[in-house]
Ligand code: DAT
């Protein structure tokens with residue numbers, strides 16, 4: 001089964017959106033296999049955003065992500081990376097479609113509520129940065145036989 005790393009950023013936590021966001025993924029039929037509530041240390045933020053460290057917006061991004069606790073998760077499901085990226089919406093909330101998380105709950109690119117991995121390779125890399133294998137719980141959800149053909 002495919003996996004992804006999803007993270008509700010400090011603005012989403014502060015604005016009380018954790019439950020609403022998790023609820024959307026749960027109702028879709030996706031399965032949460034790990035979660036933790038944590039203020040991410042700077043070293044792991046650098047590793048996570050390694051492709052962006054040289055970009056002009058990185059200092060602002062780093063101080064935003066470390067400004068408060070995040071809610072970090074691993075989720076599982078068929079084609080989950082593409083499904084969750086579509087549910088999250090465009091990077092800039094001003095361009096994110098209504099019905100997407102960023103389209104419904106955010107206004108500006110620097111505070112876009114949630115992170116989601118953008119490929120299966122990125123997902124595995126990001127999961128290994130933030131979770132140890134023992135923190136991930138494999139299990140079957142009782143509704144799976146009505147979700148997968
Ligand atoms: P995404 O989070 O949609 O995968 P990304 O990987 O290109 O987008 O960028 C990571 C985060 O960095 C993004 O969620 C918000 C921030 N960011 C990206 N481009 C930015 C910009 N031009 N100005 C400010 N922040 C930006």
Ligand code: MG
Nearest residue numbers: 115116117118
């Ligand atoms: Mg990205």
